[in-house]
Amino acid sequence: MHRLRGSSTAWAAAALLTVLAVALVVRTVDAAALADAGRRLAASPGGALVALACFGAAFALRGWAWTRVLPALPPGQAWAGVHVALLGNRLLPLRLGEPLRVVSAVRRVPGLGPAAATASTVSLRGADTVALLAVGAGAAVALGLEVRDAGGAAVAVAGLVAAAVTGGGAWWLVRLRARGHAVRPPGAAAVAATLLAWPLEAVVVLVAARAVGLDLDVAGALVVTAAAVLAQVAAVAPGGLGTYEGGAVAGYVLLGHDPATGLAAAVVTRALTTVYALVAGGVAVLAPSPSLLGRLRLPRRLPPRPAAGPAPAADAPVVLVLPAHDEAASVADVVARAPRTVLGRPVRVVVVDDGSRDGTAVRARAAGAEVVEHGRNRGLGAAVRTGLAHGVGLGAAAVAFADADGEYPPEELAAVVGPVLAGDADYVVGSRFAGRIDRMLPHRRFGNRVLTWWVRWLTRHPVTDGQSGYRALSPAAAADAEIVHDYNYAQVLTLDLLGKGYRYAEVPISYGFRTTGTSFVRLGRYLRSVVPAVHRELNA
Template structure:
């Protein structure tokens, strides 16, 4: 990894505000043993749960205990084992049922696009499956919120129509499932809901209609746009009936899973009864207190099957295996939906396959120098030698050396000045990323032919500067990295070699480039690339600078260099803090405008 010293902000006046992520002990970070502070307004000390959180957890445990208590009286080990073996004997039947289950979500995705035409097919499908995944691993149906956040994170659609269309469709879903349950198992629904069934259905219907009318009035369908981009577009009052009918059909398709599991377990269910069991179970899951509705799902499905005359043992086996299959589907497909299509739920994790065209180069004067800048933090033993070993000229152009002293507490600045470098001093230690920003800014002011960055610890050979700068000076590349792994390594500690290899593989995957050394401390920039380069955090620069310049279309090259591990001083890099600070910065860089 690159071990040069940190540096300062690009503009020398006024001095930047203190940065909490300083890479050295000089700007100590909070002691992790002390624990994180309480967030503002939390009303509770750090590390303690609020009373509401404890109440939610207690409610979940009570529901789980009741459900498990009910199920323990109905579980039959032989029935469960027999049903499980039956599933294994007919994989095509199970896969066909899961395919119909998937079709139910494809139908919901289509109806969502009917209501919200600006939503792409891929993101509609993804949001529904991210929501399904959340509902299978989180309590309180929190997956419903993920449906909205998935669209908002991954598209440019405004929040209001996304929320309104989601409420409309979810209300249509619930109205449909209650009606199916009431039609398929009226006695069971009456026993479960009693006099509340009518008010619940009425309330859900009002929510669906009100949200749908508000949405349609506020966001009329553009003329000429049908749900799939074809046909006569209508701002239709048909959106609500379409959403409701699609919800009904989707629940019918979902019932294929319980129907197939029951068939394989030897439980005779008609298609209508399978729909009724599915509807009653989902209606009972409207507010699932436990993660994934575990326990309450099995209890509701077992009760529904028992009401249809199925013995309790086989009924529980069918309920548990149906829930298991749906959970497997949600984990596999929902996990995929977190990443596909791009951008994923967590944002972009890689650069686009197609990058912008190469920016036009800046004009270079015949007498323009090559500028080398060296960030320094407490490197008095080596910085003078680094400066003296740099040649006076590079490819016929004079070399100007700038040392950015990042708040050193030793004689680094004096040694650099004595060796002939221009010294730019920081008032305090700000970080390596900030140092690189400052060095680039100072170099650009000199209208250079090329800019070279070099570490101050003598791990890299100053004599290799012409080799690193050559692709920039010939116009072949805008951003050049001296690769230790393509060149000669005299010595590198095994753990550092492994760390560099792993991080380089990560950079290669993110950039889709043939990167062999993602952390090298020897780099060259064209005048245009040096002017455009941005470093989004102060701790380090390596990955974010590469991502920034590639995303802007600058041409990347590597050249082999020599490397020898430092014989004095100590690297500031520690694996834990490095990953904790670099990974979030890389994510910000990938998802910056």
């Protein structure tokens, strides 16, 4: 409770400071200079593009330096990490982008521990600040500037703190290296990269200043960059809003420029760098794979097809599983219509009664089906899971399942299990859209089309019916299948089996809308249950 209250207070303070900073900037900035800058940059965007390219190169150098300290970190993920941090610092208060850099590396690089990622980040961020102080001080000396009193004391304190952070991070890295971690303290190459990054970043300040009409050179841009960035050490609002502008204005005033025009230049700088942060940071959240959000699709390269195992016995049955919940009105008819043999093998119909209260189990038994009862309603995914396990226990040559409401014709069982019995596929889906649909409500047709497109994108397979309730599995696939949630099975079962290398196929089937009972699917609950389960399956 205390932690929650403290967090709420911090966010409220950040929001208040953000509002105050925006109000102060609006009241103080030279609006005419800002408008002129906008017109100049729009008329001649080449300078802005060069500035953004240099800004991007600066962060690419920082990412490269990170790989020198953390060899296990791929260059692409290092680039992503520094840009996720940049985006986080622009959008979140209290410089929360820095922890996101560590999170990005740990979540996206297998085997990379948080200690190594954190120690390397701390060490490099400290070295980055030391480098900024060095280039800023060098530029000030070159311009003959003197920073006295409070300003000089602040620079000295910042230098001591940055040096301490750098040293502490390096010591931490040495300790981790002694324990067998693949890390190393920042070497000459990493330090050189951090030094070179700041002059590149200062190009944005240079372009922004000239856009508002200020006569600024490279040394002056470095002074302003140092003042503005160092001011963000105490940033509370997102992006250091207010503190960055205050530091930049202090730098411009030190160089003898008008404060209101200097503020306009700072605002232009922020606008340019924010565009970069949003675009590059947004890309970095998603790429390279795996994304910060986790894997969003199956990988392009899947494992080889698992071994088929021993051939089924000559008299091994085809097991047709009918998951059922309150389907007393239809289950007996579906059981009776199921063929007694398919492709030379006997058929055993198994009804999984998922907590029905209307006599479904009684009617299924009377019609000749075996019945497995859950006792309470657990969900379609759980019922299919039970049915697959029961089929494997019966030594099935193939396990198929269809709905007990009559929407899928049991007479077409041979077509669905055919590729499995022939050894051509391990997992077969009966496609309604490749076959004949007698009736489907328009909103359900639309929903099925959208979800099928999603499954096709997730799997990188030419799926034509991602939600079909008529499917068949080989004995190996049925034994290996995992359904990670009870509510449903369609997407997660397909992802599970394809992700394990099982061979997929589709066959056309007929479909007729149910004439009894009601569907359990409700859009809101469906999305709340299925989308997180799909994410878990992809990142298992």
